[in-house]
Amino acid sequence: MTEAILLAGGKGSRLRPVTLRTPKPMVPAAGVPFLAHQLARARAAGVTHVVLATSYLAEVFEPYFGDGSALGMRLTYVTEDRPLGTGGAVRGAADALESGPADPVLVLNGDILTGLDLAGLVRGHLRAGAAVTLHLTRVDDPREYGLVPTDGTGRVLRFTEKPQRPEEIVTDQINAGCYVFRREVIDTVPAGRPVSVERETFPGLLASGALLHGVVDRSYWRDLGRPACFVQASADLVRGVVASPALPGPTGEYLLMPGARIEEGAVLGGGTVVGAGARIGAGAVVEGSVVLDGARVDEGARVHASMLGAGSYVGRGTTVTGAVVGDGARVGAANELDHGARVWCDARIPDAAIRFSPDC
Ligand code: GTP
Numbered sequence: 080m081t082e083a084i085l086l087a088g089g090k091g092s093r094l095r096p097v098t099l100r101t102p103k104p105m106v107p108a109a110g111v112p113f114l115a116h117q118l119a120r121a122r123a124a125g126v127t128h129v130v131l132a133t134s135y136l137a138e139v140f141e142p143y144f145g146d147g148s149a150l151g152m153r154l155t156y157v158t159e160d161r162p163l164g165t166g167g168a169v170r171g172a173a174d175a176l177e178s179g180p181a182d183p184v185l186v187l188n189g190d191i192l193t194g195l196d197l198a199g200l201v202r203g204h205l206r207a208g209a210a211v212t213l214h215l216t217r218v219d220d221p222r223e224y225g226l227v228p229t230d231g232t233g234r235v236l237r238f239t240e241k242p243q244r245p246e247e248i249v250t251d252q253i254n255a256g257c258y259v260f261r262r263e264v265i266d267t268v269p270a271g272r273p274v275s276v277e278r279e280t281f282p283g284l285l286a287s288g289a290l291l292h293g294v295v296d297r298s299y300w301r302d303l304g305r306p307a308c309f310v311q312a313s314a315d316l317v318r319g320v321v322a323s324p325a326l327p328g329p330t331g332e333y334l335l336m337p338g339a340r341i342e343e344g345a346v347l348g349g350g351t352v353v354g355a356g357a358r359i360g361a362g363a364v365v366e367g368s369v370v371l372d373g374a375r376v377d378e379g380a381r382v383h384a385s386m387l388g389a390g391s392y393v394g395r396g397t398t399v400t401g402a403v404v405g406d407g408a409r410v411g412a413a414n415e416l417d418h419g420a421r422v423w424c425d426a427r428i429p430d431a432a433i434r435f436s437p438d439c
Contacts, residue, residue, distance in 0.1 A: 081201060083126045083185035084172040087114060088134030088162055091190070093304045096405035096423045097386060102136040104189035105143070106309065107371060109316035110327045110336050110352050112143065113303060114189060115150075116316065119325035122152050124197035126185060130175045132168035134159040166274030173265045180263035186276075188256030192312045194298035194321050195257060204259040207233065209292035210284055211264060214257040216300040224253035224302075225277050227293055235291035238282050252293065255300055264289070306403045306421075310386050314350025314367045333365075336372070354389070374404075377412070385416075394430065 091103030098106065104114035121129060129152060133140055137158040147154030155175040163171060169186055178184055183201050195214055204212035213235065215227050226239040228250040242248050254277060268280055285291055299321040303309040315321050319330030328334050333347035336354050341347065342361040349367030353359060357370050360378040368382050371389040376382055381398045391404045394412035402416040405424035410416065414428060417435040422428060 081124070081126045081183065081185060081198075082128045082130070082176050082178050083121050083187060084130045084132055084169055084176075085114070085117065085121075085187050085189055086132050086165055086168050087140065087189040088132055088137065088159060088168055089189070090135045090162070091304075094306060094309060096421060097306065097309075097388060097403060099424055100136075100406055102133075102139065103303070105136075105139055107352075107354065108192075108303070108309065108313040108369070109323070109350075110334055110354065111325055113192070113309075113312075114140075114144070115325040116192065116323040117187060117189065118144070118147075118150050118152065118154075119323060121185070121187070121197065122150055123324055124201075126152065126197070128153045128155070128177065130155045130157055130172040132157055132159070132172040134162045134168070162273070163271075164273040164275045166268050166276040166280045167270075167272060169260070169265055169276060169280075170268040170270050170274065173262075173268075176262065176265075178262045180261075180266075182262045183259045184262050184265065186258040186260055190303045191256040191300070192303060192316070192321060193255065193257065193296075193300045195255075195296050195300070196298070197257070200257070200294060200296075201259050203294055204261075204292065207292040208290065209259075210261050210289040211281070212259040212292045212294060213281075214255040215252045215293045215295045216255040217251045217295065217297070218253055219251070221248060221251055221253050226250055227252050227254050229293040229295070233292050233294060235281075235285065235293045238277065238285070240278055252295055255296070256302070306386055307384065307401060310367065310369050310384055313352055313369045317350035317352055320350075342378075349384075357387075360395075371406070388424065391422075398435075 087104040091098035105112040157172045228236045317334045333351045338356040339353040340358045344362040345359045346364045353370045354372035357374045363380045365382045369386045373390040374387040377395040383400045385399045388406035392409045397414040399416045401418035402420035404422045407425040408422045410428045411430035413431040414433045415435040
């Protein structure tokens with residue numbers, strides 16, 4: 080049996096306003112909470128017991144996923160009264176594990192979509208005899224991430240979180256947010272106080288001489304922390320660029336959830352998902368976007384690479400590009416919302432109030 084801890088308690092502040100009412104792992108990607116994709120992938124890799132480490136809006140997880148039997152696994156919920164960071168969460172969740180001291184335990188960030196072979200990562204961890212094995216991926220611009228240089232054998236040499244100075248950028252390998260811990264190593268993390276695995280636990284283990292093993296993997300990888308990335312990940316799931324056993328329909332250029340209504344002449348594509356009860360008006364164009372349950376896009380509107388919150392409304396002829404419209408928000412007709420725009424939940428934007436000027 081392989082066990083996993085899934086970190087699902089962060090505030091998801093970079094994804095606001097989407098995360099004001101829904102914790103990031105419960106925001107629907109390709110029609111189901113993103114967490115459902117992660118759990119299904121874990122199950123497919125042989126994981127049979129997952130401890131969900133929750134904190135922010137913790138009460139919404141269990142009513143949806145229950146005891147996990149619908150997914151063919153067992154779920155245990157552990158909730159921090161106050162967020163204890165990634166390390167504190169792992170330590171707190173450990174009490175619910177059943178693995179022996181030398182057994183491998185997967186630890187997964189709740190906001191990473193990856194095609195990584197999880198079972199292969201666990202096998203590599205056991206072969207290397209490592210204290211912790213880290214999934215690493217390569218990115219063009221590593222400044223927002225934790226850099227993890229390794230030697231020729233995969234031994235981790237250093238950790239540099241979010242490097243600012245050019246001389247600190249010694250590799251394009253970054254911490255991809257998926258680890259295998261030897262169970263007894265988790266027990267060394269201090270309990271009951273905030274701890275960051277990235278800033279405290281891993282550097283501490285390195286300093287003590289422990290073997291930390293890095294596995295660079297080139298399969299699909301995306302951090303869903305920002306709206307543009309979340310929307311792209313959802314579109315990739317819909318189009319089958321990355322496979323998920325939890326996709327609630329066939330792969331294709333768009334996915335309609337039950338009760339979604341598409342009026343005549345509307346054009347959907349680019350991996351768009353239209354949520355339950357949502358409506359796309361006549362002649363509207365929706366490309367590469369996430370339209371959540373009950374949202375409405377009026378006639379002739381154009382929505383591209385954007386996220387429309389549950390119950391939101393986009394008026395006639397309005398264009399929304401690379402933007403987020405929060406739950407229940409109403410954007411009137413003939414507006415132009417462009418890259419980075421975020422309309423807060425329940426906000427009201429009158430007709431023809433916003434114009435995009437490419438010169439600013
Ligand atoms: P931002 O606020 O936008 O940075 O997002 P976040 O709060 O999710 O933080 P981050 O992306 O760094 O978190 C990585 C993973 O760890 C996510 O899956 C979070 O849900 C999870 N996480 C972060 N902090 C905590 C915490 O204090 N407790 C628990 N249980 N999980 C956490």
